[in-house]
Amino acid sequence: MKKLLVLLAIVAFVLAMPFIGNKSINVENPHQLDADGNFIMYDWNFDNYKEGTRVGTNEEWDYNLKPVQVSDRVWCFFGAMEMPTKENAGDMSNSCYIKGDDSWIAWDSGPSYIFAKQAHAAMRKIADMPVKTVIVSHEHDDHWLGNNYYKETQGATIYGPKSINVNYLGYDEHTGKPNENTREIPPQTRMIRALYQNAIRGTKLAAVDKSFEDTTKFTLHGVNMEYVKVGYAHSEEDWFLYLPDDKVVLVADVVMNGRVTSNRDGIVIGQLNALKAIQARDWDHLVPGHGFVTDKTADDECVQYFTLLKDRVLEGIEEEIDPDYITKYVTLEEFRNKELYYLLSPGNVFRSYEELEMYDGDDEEDEEDEEDEE
Template identity: 25%
Template sequence: MFEIVVTLCLMAEPDICRPQLAPGLETDTRAECEAVVSGDTIRNRGTVADGLVLGEKHCQTMADGLELTEIADNVFVHLGRIAEADPANRGDVSNAGVIIGETSIAVIDTGGSRAVGEALYRAIRQRSPLPISHVILTHVHPDHIFGASVFAETGARVVGHPGLSRALLDREQSYLTGFEDLIGKRGFLGTRPALPEPAPQEIDLGGRILTLNVWPAAHTTTDLTVLDSATGTLFAGDLVFHQHMPALDGSLTGWLHVLELLPELKPSRIVPGHGGPVLTMEEALTPMRRYLGVLEADTRQALKNGERLGDAVKHVAHSEAEAWELFELFNTRNATEAYTELEWE
């Protein structure tokens, strides 16, 4: 299979460039690919963001995509790195899912940059020619959403929590700036958000029904899960972390409540937003309940003792430090969020 890549450069710094995939224009032969390149399809395809310029276009054999592991029948997971986004991983720091039905494909989360989304797209195309009908975003955080534009360009519907679009618009510039700083200009080139529409309750991929559940404020205020009825696989997004330190950006008490509700979905297996990639219910919930419970108990004790925020965050939940990777990166913020929430109960 052959694909088309277009050189994308910064207008102000023309030596900073990246080969960008033109998704949806794959061909079986090089001759067909060259015919597309020489035609008007590329020139008429979408717009280029301000400050960027398109350069040379050429055909090449389809590049390797992300590694996908089949965890159930036609259900695949890409395991993101347990790390902060950086130039080496280009924002490939969260899990992504692919579910293939009889007539179409759904993608669940898309990585932290367009480059990661392109690699995910290639991995799917190497497995199936079916149309990608839906991209389902489990919440607002940039490491899960910034690859979505790749799929939107091919006609996929991007969907999520009813409040996701508003939340993304509110945070868009800070997310773009923050992730570009972490990944670097070259690796982040071409990345832009794809605004989602409210998700339906069900998506039919042809002989395969996905059930989408919207949750009250928990990990964030925009959490959504996806249950594949055919295999009982639950994509929990960041309602469940494994090994990777949980990050609180919604409601501590709400998150604990949602974790009590998840078993009611009766999944056979759970895919967390980070780590895993496949967990039993006990493996998914026990560490999460323990950490969030300690966070709550320590915070309440600090408030009872009359501690100021700056003193409380130095010790709240520190007994959990050895249980999680990236603890120092996230726990202070978690303690701050918990203190602020519980202080005003």
């Protein structure tokens, strides 16, 4: 009897062998596993990009966009106070629509083709007009990946910083036109890596059509505007849009509120100059790149943050604080309760330390060593 039990146990063990310790299954195309077709487009190559073969057939991501009216002619979509994730599908920055005579003007186009398409559909319910012009603030991909929707379906002209064409598409730095270094397939940006295909499909990196060297005033579709260059501030090349008749200023990421800013590509001195340029205009409403406050206090937090950041980091340099210790020495306590404080503030301090050490030093030629950020 005992022998039989042992034998049965052995048989049972042998039968169970293939399953023991085998908790994962091996599939050749793991990105095709999801029954909803919600794979992430890791295979960003020529065929997928040009032919759109990796697009899936499932329903489009629903961004559930609700425009908020900021002034007579301006409506905005406010994104989540988060980093871009699959769950928010990149809807974590603010973008706006300005009502012209014969066309909407889009200020920043959001994180994807589908976002732009759904934003336009929502705005058509307010006034059924095309979007003939898109104006872009800066090169971060939560602000302009909707451009190709407007270009392809509306024939829109894209106004924006040259840095988009140079840094993403590999255009010539001086002419702003394609050259022999121009990329056949643009790089897979942060959004393209993070989003499910049913949110990012259809998105292509569209070139900027029209760039300016300096601050320029123009009238588009009956709306007077000033497109203000603030240069290297939050990114390598930042611009904001001032609507003097509306007393509205659309400033994108040189101002954020309710959360800590990301200065990973920026410089604190440039940021403070940008804030001065904004304060030099007469406005009642300011729309930040991230955050929900749009009244006259909209830039207060940012002014305070960068002023404290600069003063305290300079103080740290004065005190000869070791770089390893600077993020402990400068903590910006006042912002502890703001979103993304723990994630972003130490990085901002460290980056400012690197910047201000050179700024403060007596050898100015050090600045030439500064590398271009992408």
